[in-house]
Amino acid sequence: MKKNKFFLFIIIFLLALIIPFTHVKAASDNYLQKVKDKGTLVVGTSADYPPYEFTSKENGKTKYVGLDVSIAEKFAKDIGVKLKIRNMNFDSLLVALETHKVDMVIAGMNPTPERKTSVDFSKIYYTGNQYMLINKSDAARFKKIEDFKGKTIGAQTGSLQYSLVKQQMKGNDVKGLAKLNDLVIALQSHKVNGVAMEEATAKAFAENNRTLKVINPGFDIDASQTGSAIGFPKGADSLVEAANKTIDEIKKDNLINKEYIPAAAKNMTTNSKKNSMMNYWTYFAKGIEYTLIITVVSVFFGFVLGTLFALMRLSHNKLVHGLAVSYIEFVRGTPLMVQVMFVYFGIGAVIQSLPALVAGIIAVSLNSAAYVAEVIRSGIESIPSGQTEASRSLGMSQKETYRYIIIPQALKNIWPALGNEFVTLIKESSIVSIIGVTDLMYQMQLVQSATYKGVIPIFIAMVIYFLMTFSLSKVLGYFEGKMKHA
Amino acid sequence: MPNLIEVQNLGKSFGDNEVLKNISENVEKGQVICVIGPSGSGKSTFLRCLNVLEKPSVGKVLFEGNSLTGIGERELNNLREKMGMVFQSFNLFPNMNVIENIKLAPLRVKKMADAEATQQAEKLLERVGLADKAEQYPQSLSGGQQQRVAIARALAMNPEVMLFDEPTSALDPEMVGEVLKVMQDLAESGMTMVVVTHEMGFAKKVADEIWFMADGCIQEKGTPETFFKTPKTARAQDFLSKILN
Ligand SMILES: Nc1ncnc2c1ncn2[C@@H]1O[C@H](COP(=O)(O)OP(=O)(O)O)[C@@H](O)[C@H]1O
Ligand SMILES: [Mg+2]
Numbered sequence: 001m002k003k004n005k006f007f008l009f010i011i012i013f014l015l016a017l018i019i020p021f022t023h024v025k026a027a028s029d030n031y032l033q034k035v036k037d038k039g040t041l042v043v044g045t046s047a048d049y050p051p052y053e054f055t056s057k058e059n060g061k062t063k064y065v066g067l068d069v070s071i072a073e074k075f076a077k078d079i080g081v082k083l084k085i086r087n088m089n090f091d092s093l094l095v096a097l098e099t100h101k102v103d104m105v106i107a108g109m110n111p112t113p114e115r116k117t118s119v120d121f122s123k124i125y126y127t128g129n130q131y132m133l134i135n136k137s138d139a140a141r142f143k144k145i146e147d148f149k150g151k152t153i154g155a156q157t158g159s160l161q162y163s164l165v166k167q168q169m170k171g172n173d174v175k176g177l178a179k180l181n182d183l184v185i186a187l188q189s190h191k192v193n194g195v196a197m198e199e200a201t202a203k204a205f206a207e208n209n210r211t212l213k214v215i216n217p218g219f220d221i222d223a224s225q226t227g228s229a230i231g232f233p234k235g236a237d238s239l240v241e242a243a244n245k246t247i248d249e250i251k252k253d254n255l256i257n258k259e260y261i262p263a264a265a266k267n268m269t270t271n272s273k274k275n276s277m278m279n280y281w282t283y284f285a286k287g288i289e290y291t292l293i294i295t296v297v298s299v300f301f302g303f304v305l306g307t308l309f310a311l312m313r314l315s316h317n318k319l320v321h322g323l324a325v326s327y328i329e330f331v332r333g334t335p336l337m338v339q340v341m342f343v344y345f346g347i348g349a350v351i352q353s354l355p356a357l358v359a360g361i362i363a364v365s366l367n368s369a370a371y372v373a374e375v376i377r378s379g380i381e382s383i384p385s386g387q388t389e390a391s392r393s394l395g396m397s398q399k400e401t402y403r404y405i406i407i408p409q410a411l412k413n414i415w416p417a418l419g420n421e422f423v424t425l426i427k428e429s430s431i432v433s434i435i436g437v438t439d440l441m442y443q444m445q446l447v448q449s450a451t452y453k454g455v456i457p458i459f460i461a462m463v464i465y466f467l468m469t470f471s472l473s474k475v476l477g478y479f480e481g482k483m484k485h486a
Numbered sequence: 487m488p489n490l491i492e493v494q495n496l497g498k499s500f501g502d503n504e505v506l507k508n509i510s511e512n513v514e515k516g517q518v519i520c521v522i523g524p525s526g527s528g529k530s531t532f533l534r535c536l537n538v539l540e541k542p543s544v545g546k547v548l549f550e551g552n553s554l555t556g557i558g559e560r561e562l563n564n565l566r567e568k569m570g571m572v573f574q575s576f577n578l579f580p581n582m583n584v585i586e587n588i589k590l591a592p593l594r595v596k597k598m599a600d601a602e603a604t605q606q607a608e609k610l611l612e613r614v615g616l617a618d619k620a621e622q623y624p625q626s627l628s629g630g631q632q633q634r635v636a637i638a639r640a641l642a643m644n645p646e647v648m649l650f651d652e653p654t655s656a657l658d659p660e661m662v663g664e665v666l667k668v669m670q671d672l673a674e675s676g677m678t679m680v681v682v683t684h685e686m687g688f689a690k691k692v693a694d695e696i697w698f699m700a701d702g703c704i705q706e707k708g709t710p711e712t713f714f715k716t717p718k719t720a721r722a723q724d725f726l727s728k729i730l731n
Contacts, residue, residue, distance in 0.1 A: 384577075386573060386575055386577040387577060387579065389539055389571075389573065389577065390571075390573065390577035390578075390579070390636075391579075392539060392563075392566065393537055393539060393566060393569070393570070393571035393640075393649075394566075394567060394570075394590075394591035394595065394639070394640070394643055395563050395564065395566045395567025395568075395591060395595045395643060396563070396590075396591060396594060396595055397559065397560075397563050398559070400594055400595070404590060404594060405579055405581075408581045409579075409580065409581050412581070
């Protein structure tokens with residue numbers, strides 16, 4: 001019995017290991033042709049990095065803009081396909097490339113030697129300086145790298161700035177966060193004393209926040225490391241070649257300085273003019289919609305699957321019982337965040353067209369099922385054995401006993417716990433924002449990027465989450481009361 | 487009279503604990519048998535082996551000549567519906583009202599039409615003196631009333647035999663009489679019954695045969711007159727002297 005379980009685990013883990021590799025093998029270089037056959041170029045980016053890439057609202061619709069987006073648009077046009085932008089955390093970009101979620105990555109990304117081991121890069125298309133964003137009140141204290149001695153510096157995790165700080169500011173603590181917006185909040189609340197940032201981005205933040213200031217601390221910069229290039233899957237030479245051709249044309253006509261950056265600047269100023277939260281209610285509305293969709297669908301499947309697992313766990317068949325126990329314990333013993341990423345990137349490696357929303361729903365449902373299964377099992381076990389005995393002595397089968405006697409009574413007992421699970425899922429589902437599902441959490445981050453305001457969008461999202469969970473609790477409580485009197 | 491139930495070399499163990507030891511007895515059609523004996527002697531286990539709520543470890547139980555052991559789930563369900571059982575703790579279904587409790591098995595197992603099941607349930611409720619409680623939920627009834635509903639529920643399957651496991655032990659004294667009365671009526675109507683009980687008055691009056699059980703064996707059996715007046719075994723004498731004082 002113990003042995004069985006052990007083998008099961010081994011098999012699951014082996015599968016998990018093998019799945020991602022099955023594709024690497026197939027990767028001969030027909031990348032360009034594949035993109036042309038699809039008719040769309042899927043581009044990964046991390047849209048909180050003006051002027052490279054950020055979001056702008058036009059006629060109530062969110063648009064991805066910035067110089068990187070302009071380059072991607074030109075590239076797509078040059079190879080004769082449509083462009084589709086997939087927005088995600090900077091950290092996830094390379095993984096998305098390796099698992100073929102996206103065809104290319106353009107995100108002001110520096111082609112460092114470490115990155116080159118896992119992906120291929122185009123030529124460098126733009127080189128910017130590395131600056132530091134500080135609080136204006138500290139302007140007298142901090143001028144050069146040496147002035148920061150013993151202080152904490154913020155930088156985006158996985159970014160060039162992060163390694164620069166690590167290497168050239170040895171006496172400092174580095175605080176790494178995934179989102180620039182969160183780093184700026186940390187700066188404003190003096191959790192960090194400076195945030196290392198690319199020049200243009202730093203200037204954009206300073207322009208939109210009167211309390212912030214940009215300085216050039218004098219990082220010692222290797223020119224080959226500060227330039228930005230486009231990332232492609234390893235071995236996608238045909239795409240790299242095509243991209244280099246586009247970059248050559250862009251450089252020849254100086255398009256970046258003449259057209260792309262001015263266009264981005266215009267978007268940034270229109271954004272900052274519309275910084276009132278009222279202008280962004282559609283963002284939050286969309287977030288609420290997706291959060292509710294994910295929650296409701298996951299509650300449904302979580303309940304169905306959870307019932308199944310509960311019955312399996314109660315089964316006398318040792319294999320069936322063991323399967324259910326392994327599943328429940330494994331899921332409850334791992335973080336939802338890891339499960340979400342595993343489903344999206346792991347299962348997504350097999351089914352490449354798996355949308356993030358579906359992956360998120362699958363992961364949250366599977367997670368919820370394990371918890372619901374335990375709720376249902378304890379609900380069923382709390383029904384006295386005399387009920388089963390009375391039913392069986394009347395000639396009813398085990399199935400009929402469950403259906404007419406046990407389940408209806410168990411449901412009444414577990415209704416409050418199930419309702420609680422519903423409320424929990426509204427909150428927990430916020431995790432899916434890391435794979436780019438446009439739930440409330442994700443939309444909140446978009447508003448942060450668009451308005452350069454850190455705390456107010458968080459506060460609004462928090463109030464919305466509370467209103468959702470509070471009103472749901474009230475509704476559930478009402479039905480609970482009704483059931484008691486039934 | 488033909489044998490309705492035949493018990494052949496029945497034994498039952500829970501782990502190392504041998505609770506029933508090599509019991510062979512018959513129950514004839516129409517017979518009323520009262521099983522008495524000290525607590526822990528295996529009476530409940532014996533009764534539950536008769537309809538295989540507890541699976542015998544060794545030996546056989548035959549009902550109307552058919553073995554109840556070594557058969558499929560489905561055949562067992564079919565035979566089991568002819569053996570009504572009444573429990574010490576009533577075990578009514580709290581999620582259904584009284585008449586739904588009674589109608590459930592006829593509807594689901596016998597696939598009886600709803601109107602017919604209702605009519606039958608109403609008749610049974612009248613028979614146990616609870617015609618006015620049809621719509622009430624079990625929680626709102628007294629223990630005695632609940633046990634009478636449980637009897638009606640078992641009777642709704644038209645069983646060939648009724649098994650009772652200390653049906654009055656959980657009742658307040660003033661309610662014991664109403665349940666025993668229903669059981670006595672049932673016995674007089676010719677129902678075959680196996681009753682585990684501590685109600686010696688009932689046993690004397692209603693039983694055709696007393697089975698005295700101790701240490702997992704039927705130590706002694708006889709008519710009520712001979713058993714209560716002249717118990718043969720020391721165990722029975724000891725038991726009776728304790729109970730009657
Ligand atoms: N499900 C069970 N598991 C283990 N032991 C049991 C179980 N049911 C009964 N027993 C044991 O069997 C013995 C006889 O119990 P029981 O048949 O209930 O006696 P009685 O009804 O005469 O009081 C007791 O020692 C009891 O502990
Ligand atoms: Mg007992």
